[in-house]
Amino acid sequence: MDINPSSLDFTGYTPTWCAGCGNWGIGKGIELALKKQQLSPDRVIMLFDIGCSGNMNDFINAYAMHTLHGRALATAVGVKIANHKLPVLVTGGDGALYGEGGNHFLHACRGNHDLTVIVHDNSVYGLTTGQVSPTASKGKKSRSTPSGIIEQPVNPLLLALTQGATFVAQGFTAQLPQLAELITAGMQHKGLSIINVLQPCVTFNKENTYAYYIKNTYKLPEDHDKSNFSQALEQAQSVFKERFPLGILYETTRPTYQDELPQLASEALAERGRFEKSVSLLDNFK
């Protein structure tokens, strides 16, 4: 039968997100970035974590895995190794990527797997009705922390930088053109790209609102050198003072995990022929 890839469209079901939710902007940003790169839903693999953000699985069309909570990034590592010819995009919340899947995050940075990770950072667990997430400000009261959270927040940018991510950026859902550009740049980058996206949860977070982020975000200075690690670290630290830089903080070149595997030098693992010399392995046991 005649199958025409160009007839495929990224637009899936109508999102069920709350009116005004920051996920709308991120969803749109991803779709714009995919279209800009002239990709089609059959030429990209997306991994969705669990949460309001992960519900995007039905709103964007693509080959996809809607994984378990916290496991989208670890699962993506396997996907990319099996087929490194396809772009692989991971999307999930701050709870998934920095909390439940925190260990996977550290090690994905170290490994420089060629993946693009979009973190929906709204400082709450929206889908479970507003408990604090790892990026919540110290003292924030929620259903799980009625007296205020004792821990200080995770600093995603510093975390990614110090653990070896080779592309670290921050966007804001209300600045769609920039966000789409960041996602495009992240996907074009060879290696692990972390894009932390600030997004209000209009239902459960009355502090980190659109007005809050408009007031507290800033564009990286004109002379910011994204190849300079020290400058990136410096900008990332402004988060401690509730100042959130927007743009590409850091980008560097390092061989990706896939580059370092001679097994992937030519064809994708999923595409090549079967190993047929297993009998010769018996020589190891004579």
Place this chain on the structure above:
Amino acid sequence: MAKQQTAFLWKVGAPAGQGVMTTGLLFSKLCAQSGGNVFDYAEYPSLIQGGHNTYEVLCSTSPVNNRAWQVDYLVCLDKVTLETHEHRLRSGSIVLFDPAAGKISPTGDYTIIALPLKELLAELKANSIMANMIALGASWALVGGQRKKLETLIAEQFGKKGAEIVKLNQNCADRGFETIVGNTTTTITFPWHKPEKTPIVLGGNDAFSLAAAAADCRFYASYPMTPSSSVLATLAAWQKMTDMVVRHAEDEVGVVSEALGASFAGVRAAVGTSGGGFALMTESLSYAGIGEIPLVVFLSQRPGPATGLPTWTEQGDLLFACYAGHGEFPKIVLAPGDVTEMVVLTKQAFDLADIYQTPVLVLSDKFLSESRMVLDSEVVERELSTPPEYGKTIRQVDELPYLRYKNTDDGISPRLIPGTPGTHYQANSYEHLEDSHTTEDPEERSMQVEKRLRKQATYLSNHWQMPSIEGSLERAEYIFVTWGSSKLVVSQARDMMDQPTAHIHFTHVYPMDREKVAALFAPNRHYVLVENNATGQFGTLLRSEAGVDIKHSIRKYDGRAFYSEEILAALESA
């Protein structure tokens, strides 16, 4: 006058770090390459220096598939070895012992041959660890082995370390040989001969590794955990040849997630672990269940709970394996009983995972994983050469819309490899429609639950295998029932018994065909369940899955595998 012997058990012991593993392995190779059938096994505590390591080799003119209780040759590189294993010596056993290692007070009717290790080391100007080579040479002389063979094997083994090291090892071994060789009253003649074909000696972990490579497994992920770790090392060492990607991931949750990602993206994937690591993987097992993602899990059991006895053996995770994962989904659990079955069932596990698009577990335990035996190379080669079956894995769509979770009669929906042009779908961890979108609709939900469970019925009629039966069920005084590695000891015990016996051995342990299994069990027959655990888990499984209640069971849960003598003693005292 040397006496003719058809089987003997040789055992060496020393603190960890004294080269016991090398001595044992080399002795085993000497025997196998000189025409003996060997079964070997090492025991060691969970530490790197000190403690007490042992390696034993049973060598016979006929095929052997288990250990033996009586030690014929005990090589003591320290005093502890004699003290620990003296109770397994018989009248006529021979002990190699260095009088300089301390004063001993022998209690049995066995022969002690003085092997002055300290003195010889000084004479040879060798490091104390080389005592193991002197002991190797002495052992080989005791069993009447060919002197030249020592030299060749040591050259092969240490070749990479340079000529000087080879020479020193050869000198030590030869000096050990010489010390014994004149003593004809204690040596034996074993019918050593050059075998027609170089024998292959495999352990359970080796067998899993080989079969995984042969089964087109292209991604193996693991986090080191005894007794599964050697699979990770073996497959990693072969990567350049096999082009398999072998990943030591950050933790077992990462391990299984990566494997599911790789499997979804179109390659056969497996993970390996022991009970504790498997506990961390169970959430993802459930994702494999609903997402219908093929996965092979190699679970080599060790005694728990928690860290338990890390380097010892137990069949303690059977029920955990069968019932692992939240929610209801089909799962296949296979339990090889010996190394040959490990090759066959591992090959099958990868096929079944693809055919039924669900997790398949291959159960091993420390005893099966690490004991090695001579295998029939023709059987192994044939098995390795059989091409895999990929089931309903497809690389093109004939009809749109493509329905990933299409409701079918056999419960199996065609699984498209992602990246195929013209369509897309998701492996959804939520309940989903046939087209893979999320749903909470009650009818769609029920349909998908039933579709998935139907795969189990399809498996039972198409691929499930009845237990193997040896002996006559009608005439047997005792009918032994085993699963997994306790098969070995029962075969051996039956050979030693005068009464008529039979043996029902299960490999396809879960799920099982209720009617067919129940039909094997007749009233008024004496069934004896032999399990290396404390609670009789297979007995529980048989009750729940087949409605069969076996009253008599023999269990062992001290971390050690059974000896056939223990089976006989248990029957006598029953």
